Amino acid sequence: MLRFFKILLGGLPDRIRRAEDRLRLITQHQAAMSLAFDEHRRETRTMLTALSLPDPSLWRNQPPLVPGQPAENAFPAATMCRQSSFEEPYFSFWTARLGEALRYHRKLWEFVFICQALWERGAVKPGLRGLGFGVGLEPLPAFFASEGCEVVATDLSPDAAAAEGWIQSSQHAMDKAALRRPQVCPDDLFEQNVSMRQCDMNAIPSDLVDFDFCWSACALEHLGSIERGLDFIVNSVACLKPGGWAVHTTEFNVSSDTETVDNMSTVLFRRSDLEDLATRLNAAGHHAAVFDFEPGTKPVDVYIDLPPYRAEPHLTVALMGYATTSIGVIVQRGAA
Template identity: 25%
Template sequence: MSVETSAPMGELALDPFAYVPGMASRINGLGGEGAPDGDYAFHTPYVVVAEGIAHFKVHFGSLKATTGTLNLRVHMLSAGEQHARLATAERIALNRLVAVNGFHQLRFEAFHGVIYALYGGIIGDTDAEASDLQVVLDRPADPNEMREVVAEARNTAFGGESLATPELVSLAPATLKTPVTQLATDLQLRGLDARQWFGGAHDRTTALTRWKSSYVVQAVRAYGFLRPGARGAGLDCEEEAIFEKLTAEGCDVDAIIPPEREALGGSGVSTRVAALDPLSPEVVNYDFLWTDGLCSRLGSAAAGVRFIEAAMAALRPGGLAVHVIDYDPSGETVGPFARGDIERICIILISRGHDVAEFRIDDRKLIVGPNGLSACGIVCRKAALIT
């Protein structure tokens, strides 16, 4: 096997044909002199990649094609494994690739202890030809950078329920039985589920606080994460009732707080001090996480959108994120989110390969606090590794 180590900084150019030297590509003019085998177009050597989001950038020189499809696959190989796994894949019509001057990039998430290669294959017949091919990795690993805590290249063991929905936006009424992306309404609190989680002593809390707590716990339960051994993180969350309910069900929960805030008291929850904006890279390997108002405290809806996307790095592949954000019904204020901001979050997450529960926009009988703001919950799952 060909394994290529990376330079400490900057982009890394890879030999597209190093893995199978001498073999000709299905794209005329590329590769070696030997006969092409199967659908082979190119295969880079395996390389060590910096943890986090990275890209393989592909550029075909003088590409010409009217038929055929290019199948791009990122292969990953962990220490001790004999066979590579598929990290991600994309298909692009070759004539469409011609229209963008032969350039394409493939996004993937890299983990510690794993090496990666990019494979290109041809689906169907093709008349493609090119003068040359360049493949560049944008984030090679720095061999001098060592971290005590690293992200694990394995899917969460929890969460059997899918978020897949036929529509991104829906007019269907939302409930707290199976939370989706939804606004806080009074009707939802009248159901059995809300009383089940936060009845009794918690009846004295405000309706909006009860809705937020019920939404978080119900989402964790409904999607299969409220189970003994599931590891969760509350990011700068002050509502102890949520921690108490999750730990009572056997979850292993951490309260992640910024350095300027005091730890929670009396809940028996372990507290970790870590930067949240940006999120510390040491906050990793959680099966689920949640926030309550954190995104709105970042100062703008744009900053909140960036945080929600970045927070996915704290989850194991397939992990669940539940965000409760301040919602402005008027859409006039700066910090809280309006409907357009929520739709943008959903589109960004989906474009990154994650799953987002449909946004039910029914706003009849919104629960509104003294400051004129309501709340919206967002449920999303990190893209799982392909097994």
């Protein structure tokens, strides 16, 4: 028996060595497969882009920046991002007012949608109070402050943001200074009108109340599930005074009203999800703006941007297997 164990132990180093060799070989094969997959993805993207990218004359250096003013009734309904919005004079006005470059990009549309929707509802006036959720590095706190609004801008704590990967992606406001936009709001006015709070959108602090308006730009789809995102919208309305306005933008699944992505770090809302939300809000005595689910049909609308995403055009994108664009939500708090 002793001799058997000596033989067994004597061969152990060789077996360990062979196992290590096999592990190295597996690792090498995985690396090779990953490189091949990346190459295939790039080649596929190049091919599909060549087949589907609109003629550059339709989007490069387009639309032109034209003189304009805020519109009186640009967004009577909660609507989807569409190319036609970018070509309106009010869109040029808001782009310049926010210190942005005019381009066909859905993130710019979200900023313009929020500003225009609140403006035409009379929510952007000196002395009114605004609450921003998950503000990141967006220009909206500076803009509202420049109009004399008292703004509380919120974002995740640094530790939570680091855990979620937002700091690494440069999409998190570490402090109030990160929100300064001198070209949008003079520093003295910004200092006077903006304060910064840490806030988990899944657990809004109970003292964040009595605001005239609140907003979020493409943040609520990162709360862990469709249900949590919808709950956040409902909870955000509770932060408002009676008659106050909540305006949010989020990801919208253009491909399907049945299949979607849920219970992940990014979720995709469907038409049925948003219709259920409107029913829930209206039943609680609030007023949810009717949704306009008509997709755009212009060349930049129908182009689907593939990862790694382009700087423009970027209105509809391929996200986790679905065509996705941005959609806005507009809610007025009821009298109760």
